[in-house]
Amino acid sequence: MWADSSGRQARKTPATVRIVMEVLHRNSSEKLVFLETFGCQMNENDSERMLGFLKDIRYSRTATPENADLIIINTCSIRDKAEQKVYSILGRFKELKKENPGLIIGVSGCVAQQEGATLLKRAPHLDIVFGPHNVHKVKYLLSEAEKKKRVVAVEFKEGIDEDEYACERPETGRKAFVSIMRGCDNFCSYCIVPYTRGREVSRRSADIVAEVVSLSGAGAREVTLIGQNVNSYGTGAGGDVGFPELLRKVASVDGIQRVRFITSHPKDISEDLIRLFGAEPKLCRHIHLPVQSGSVRILKEMRRGYTVSEYLSKILLLRQLYPEMAITTDIIVGFPGETDSDFNDTIELVNTVRFDNIFSFMYSPRPGTKAAAFDGQVEPETRAERLRVLQERQKEITAERNMELVGRTMEVLVEGVSKVDPEEISGRTTCNRIVNFRAPLEMNGTLVDVLITRAYANSLRGEQRERSVSCY
Numbered sequence: 001m002w003a004d005s006s007g008r009q010a011r012k013t014p015a016t017v018r019i020v021m022e023v024l025h026r027n028s029s030e031k032l033v034f035l036e037t038f039g040c041q042m043n044e045n046d047s048e049r050m051l052g053f054l055k056d057i058r059y060s061r062t063a064t065p066e067n068a069d070l071i072i073i074n075t076c077s078i079r080d081k082a083e084q085k086v087y088s089i090l091g092r093f094k095e096l097k098k099e100n101p102g103l104i105i106g107v108s109g110c111v112a113q114q115e116g117a118t119l120l121k122r123a124p125h126l127d128i129v130f131g132p133h134n135v136h137k138v139k140y141l142l143s144e145a146e147k148k149k150r151v152v153a154v155e156f157k158e159g160i161d162e163d164e165y166a167c168e169r170p171e172t173g174r175k176a177f178v179s180i181m182r183g184c185d186n187f188c189s190y191c192i193v194p195y196t197r198g199r200e201v202s203r204r205s206a207d208i209v210a211e212v213v214s215l216s217g218a219g220a221r222e223v224t225l226i227g228q229n230v231n232s233y234g235t236g237a238g239g240d241v242g243f244p245e246l247l248r249k250v251a252s253v254d255g256i257q258r259v260r261f262i263t264s265h266p267k268d269i270s271e272d273l274i275r276l277f278g279a280e281p282k283l284c285r286h287i288h289l290p291v292q293s294g295s296v297r298i299l300k301e302m303r304r305g306y307t308v309s310e311y312l313s314k315i316l317l318l319r320q321l322y323p324e325m326a327i328t329t330d331i332i333v334g335f336p337g338e339t340d341s342d343f344n345d346t347i348e349l350v351n352t353v354r355f356d357n358i359f360s361f362m363y364s365p366r367p368g369t370k371a372a373a374f375d376g377q378v379e380p381e382t383r384a385e386r387l388r389v390l391q392e393r394q395k396e397i398t399a400e401r402n403m404e405l406v407g408r409t410m411e412v413l414v415e416g417v418s419k420v421d422p423e424e425i426s427g428r429t430t431c432n433r434i435v436n437f438r439a440p441l442e443m444n445g446t447l448v449d450v451l452i453t454r455a456y457a458n459s460l461r462g463e464q465r466e467r468s469v470s471c472y
């Protein structure tokens, strides 16, 4: 079944009914875009900007490719057989193009950046290929395709031009991502991002604040500042203040009740930033701090720039200052040369830190990265088994940590109707846990105190309480 990235529309109404409704409601000059997004928050943000630019030329989103005038696949190449996956998705649209030769099909994102013109060669029904630095050109690329030209835009830009962000986002909800920088200069040995998203460059703080003001005006109550390595915001090209100062500026925007950020690099997180959690009440008590491995040797091979003990000392400081703060991480298993003993070090680290949650991945060799050429590539079966063991252990820890919250009253920002029970509403705690509870939908977008009554694997259940003092 086809769905947009939230899956919402596709679940509610059968596809045929929806197509007829869309056709009936459509003004003759309106067009429809089917956009499917893979990967990280940066890609989500790029997709939102595409929709914003396309809105200028009367495109609105459809959840079904069958009635679309334009199809865009926004791709991710961080893991797996990303390129094959894209070709197989494109294959599904071949018939649609035959039935409707006016249909325009595009591929954007990191696979587009990596493959470039090869994609056009291998998929003759594809019209447009564009990388992450060329999102703002979507209208121009579309106009070229309408003239029956097949176009590729994968050139890198050095700086950031604010025109790239000059669009009104059509799907602003209570929560919004705001991109504060792009690219990455770290070149971790396993990672494709520096090759697909280019060198690190920051946006100016005034431009970021202006975007947050506009999002707040459109109803957003929570913003998440995103970048590959937000802790180095403003230290290289672009940017005029450091990251803690940027957070203060964003938190001072009227209407914004919560501020989050992702992703932090353990080598760059400063004590200044750690202290800010205590000084800025709008800053959510959650940090995502990817460790990648618990083995000193593997971390070195990964070129992460910190040791296990340096990582642990940052965790210790965070836990001492904010015992209730949620800490999550990313872990890769089966990196080249990883022995059973290295893997056990990772399990030991997970047992020591007791992360609230982890995102864990099997190492996947990426073309052109240093690690892809390393000796000692680990067998796929061993990688899969290590992933299973790690995930099992983390499941237990997450369940235990969720249980610890039962009986506590927590502040929840209401985000809408619960996905599991339409009679209930749903929101998140400052530590980013989902809480479902009974209350009127008019509470959407407000902060509510909720007594946690039950804990599940991935969510909490609660009962609304009288609003009292602010609590975490």
Ligand code: 5AD
Pocket: 078, 079, 190, 191, 192, 290, 292, 330, 331, 332, 361, 362, 363, 364, 365, 366
């Ligand atoms: N193989 C597996 N996982 C990877 N990640 C990045 N590159 C790879 C790779 N080649 C993971 C890291 C990163 C997350 C976004 O994706 O854990 O933090």
Ligand code: SF4
Pocket: 184, 185, 186, 187, 188, 191, 192, 193, 194, 228, 229, 265
């Ligand atoms: Fe990739 Fe490392 Fe940059 Fe993260 S910090 S995007 S893992 S190179």
